[in-house]
Amino acid sequence: MVIDFSQxxxxxxxxERQLTESRREMVxxxxxxxxxxxxxxxxxxxxxxxxxxxxxxxxxxxxxGIEKLGESHRYSQFVPWTDRTDYVAAPSNNLGYVLAVEKxxxxxxxxxxxxxxxxxxxxxxxASHLVWLGTHALDIGAMSISLYCFREREMILDIFEKxxxxxxxxxxxxxxxxxxxxxxxxxxxxxxFLAEFPKGQRDYEEILSKNPIWLSRTRGVGVIEPDVAxxxxxxxxxxRGSGINYDVRKAxxxxxxxxxxxxxxxxxxxxxxxxxxxxxEEMRQALKIIxxxxxQVPTDGPLSLHGSxxxxxxxxxxxxxxxxxxxxxxxxxxxxxxxxxxxYQAIEHxxxxxxxxxxxDGSPIPYRMRVRAPDFVNLQSLPYMAQGAMLAxxxxxxxxxxxxxxxxxx
Amino acid sequence: MAxxxxxxxxxxxxxxxxxxxxxxxxxxxxxxxxxxxxxxRFPEAFIDAVNFRDEMTIRVECAxxxxxxxxxxxxxxxxxxxxxxxxxxxxxxxRDEPRFDIVVQLYSIPNRVRLRxxxxxxxxETVPSLVPVHAAANWMEREVYDMFGIVFEDHPDLRRILLxxxxxxxxxxxxxxxxxxxxxxxxxxxxxxxxxxxxxLRRPQ
Numbered sequence: 001m002v003i004d005f006s007q008x009x010x011x012x013x014x015x016e017r018q019l020t021e022s023r024r025e026m027v028x029x030x031x032x033x034x035x036x037x038x039x040x041x042x043x044x045x046x047x048x049x050x051x052x053x054x055x056x057x058x059x060x061x062x063x064x065g066i067e068k069l070g071e072s073h074r075y076s077q078f079v080p081w082t083d084r085t086d087y088v089a090a091p092s093n094n095l096g097y098v099l100a101v102e103k104x105x106x107x108x109x110x111x112x113x114x115x116x117x118x119x120x121x122x123x124x125x126x127a128s129h130l131v132w133l134g135t136h137a138l139d140i141g142a143m144s145i146s147l148y149c150f151r152e153r154e155m156i157l158d159i160f161e162k163x164x165x166x167x168x169x170x171x172x173x174x175x176x177x178x179x180x181x182x183x184x185x186x187x188x189x190x191x192x193f194l195a196e197f198p199k200g201q202r203d204y205e206e207i208l209s210k211n212p213i214w215l216s217r218t219r220g221v222g223v224i225e226p227d228v229a230x231x232x233x234x235x236x237x238x239x240r241g242s243g244i245n246y247d248v249r250k251a252x253x254x255x256x257x258x259x260x261x262x263x264x265x266x267x268x269x270x271x272x273x274x275x276x277x278x279x280x281e282e283m284r285q286a287l288k289i290i291x292x293x294x295x296q297v298p299t300d301g302p303l304s305l306h307g308s309x310x311x312x313x314x315x316x317x318x319x320x321x322x323x324x325x326x327x328x329x330x331x332x333x334x335x336x337x338x339x340x341x342x343x344y345q346a347i348e349h350x351x352x353x354x355x356x357x358x359x360x361d362g363s364p365i366p367y368r369m370r371v372r373a374p375d376f377v378n379l380q381s382l383p384y385m386a387q388g389a390m391l392a393x394x395x396x397x398x399x400x401x402x403x404x405x406x407x408x409x410x
Numbered sequence: 411m412a413x414x415x416x417x418x419x420x421x422x423x424x425x426x427x428x429x430x431x432x433x434x435x436x437x438x439x440x441x442x443x444x445x446x447x448x449x450x451r452f453p454e455a456f457i458d459a460v461n462f463r464d465e466m467t468i469r470v471e472c473a474x475x476x477x478x479x480x481x482x483x484x485x486x487x488x489x490x491x492x493x494x495x496x497x498x499x500x501x502x503x504x505r506d507e508p509r510f511d512i513v514v515q516l517y518s519i520p521n522r523v524r525l526r527x528x529x530x531x532x533x534x535e536t537v538p539s540l541v542p543v544h545a546a547a548n549w550m551e552r553e554v555y556d557m558f559g560i561v562f563e564d565h566p567d568l569r570r571i572l573l574x575x576x577x578x579x580x581x582x583x584x585x586x587x588x589x590x591x592x593x594x595x596x597x598x599x600x601x602x603x604x605x606x607x608x609x610x611l612r613r614p615q
Contacts, residue, residue, distance in 0.1 A: 344515055368499045
């Protein structure tokens with residue numbers, strides 16, 4: 001059977017229905033090309049005047065079958081695919097995946113690599129929150145803030161580029177550590193960023209936090225009560241904005257988060273403004289974490305667990321010794337076979353709990369690869385928030401969930 | 411929700427090799443409180459409890475899955491109140507029957523502990539929906555239906571979610587579904603379908 005792309009596909013557009021003499025219900029199609037839906041999200045809104053009666057998010061326009069691809073690639077080949085799920089926070093996706101595979105294989109990366117993973121993860125959190133803040137404020141009407149946000153994000157992307165050569169889809173982490181050396185000037189670049197970012201963040205807060213337009217558009221809008229937030233399975237800033245204290249870094253620390261001193265900000269009202277405050281404070285805490293990591297990280301030592309058969313051999317010995325060349329050949333061509341079993345590894349992504357559930361049947365290809373995307377679950381709360389709200393607030397609600405459609409649709 | 415806040419203090423720094431243990435409760439199933447509670451409450455539905463890499467998995471009968479999840483949510487000592495994930499695994503290459511496993515990941519915010527509950531279901535059978543217990547199950551069950559064709563009873567809105575509404579090619583995450591689908595596509599700008607690439611990535615049968 002051959003699909004004919006030349007024929008136009010029928011598309012349903014808005015329709016109207018007269019309920020009573022004076023009331024009229026209208027179905028409005030928002031997206032998937034609407035600029036404030038942060039990608040290809042489509043929302044079918046049922047309106048009574050300007051009040052939303054019902055809201056149905058329609059997703060899947062960016063579905064690429066990441067889980068099916070994961071079940072047809074070897075373990076090491078899937079790392080670049082994880083970049084493509086949440087493409088504004090690629091190193092965090094890498095991190096969740098490699099931690100899951102390392103848990104499945106029963107190995108652990110060296111201390112220095114784990115510290116650098118934390119530094120890169122927190123830089124990613126700041127970069128992702130900056131994209132969120134810029135686009136969210138742009139939706140609500142504060143145009144200039146997005147330019148400021150992208151100015152600071154550029155510094156983080158420069159750090160990524162210095163480290164691995166790529167800015168967005170970094171493919172930064174390997175199973176067992178890092179395969180690239182840390183450039184000598186990288187710690188200084190990170191410290192420069194640490195010194196300059198608070199000034200940028202003060203700029204954003206001066207523009208937004210006391211701005212009467214921003215306050216009236218965000219305060220009391222999109223309220224999620226704590227018990228509802230738990231029932232909807234929300235994680236990340238959406239859950240903590242409602243006052244529930246759950247952060248994977250504190251509750252079930254991975255890497256060395258249990259050695260660090262940082263705090264988890266909590267909201268009290270559960271509205272859009274509280275979630276904004278929570279994310280702003282998270283960026284400040286991320287700076288604190290990076291600073292401690294830079295102080296504690298060993299300056300010398302291995303970056304990868306090269307002795308293990310699950311880990312790619314180091315590049316220089318591959319070119320000079322026969323054993324490592326053979327191991328490298330087998331690692332690349334045949335892959336490695338972890339033991340039979342299943343693992344679930346969760347990390348605190350910038351958007352919530354990112355989980356990888358891997359079922360291994362003992363072959364070099366995963367039997368089941370499940371990506372538990374945080375924003376896919378968080379987006380479920382949009383109909384709850386939107387019912388009874390005004391049409392103009394929908395863009396604020398979509399923005400506050402912090403969705404990236406590559407991660408929602410996978 | 412004040413009583414939902416975690417009471418236990420932070421875990422002390424751990425030595426290497428053990429930095430991810432203890433998050434799923436005791437390793438021995440006999441010592442795990444959730445295993446005991448489910449076995450005592452549902453003796454006919456409890457099948458077994460397995461531990462791999464410190465992760466506790468409880469297998470139950472599919473017909474009582476919703477009751478078990480509701481019991482684990484409401485029982486004062488367990489309180490697995492956050493439904494993290496609902497997914498399925500097509501087990502057709504690993505065993506004869508039942509064909510699918512429904513996998514439910516739970517997390518207890520007060521106790522800071524995870525738990526996995528599994529239930530086997532055959533092709534054509536239905537699963538009791540978890541939406542009355544956890545609203546979060548709504549889209550996850552829709553995704554399982556979309557990707558595996560497993561039907562959930564009492565689901566309020568069971569339709570495809572990631573694939574198109576009029577998708578007629580079956581359910582892609584089943585193991586008998588080819589990676590590039592059953593159909594030939596002519597890409598825009600081409601006259602013939604792209605040739606099939608035989609991958610060397612063959613799983614040993």
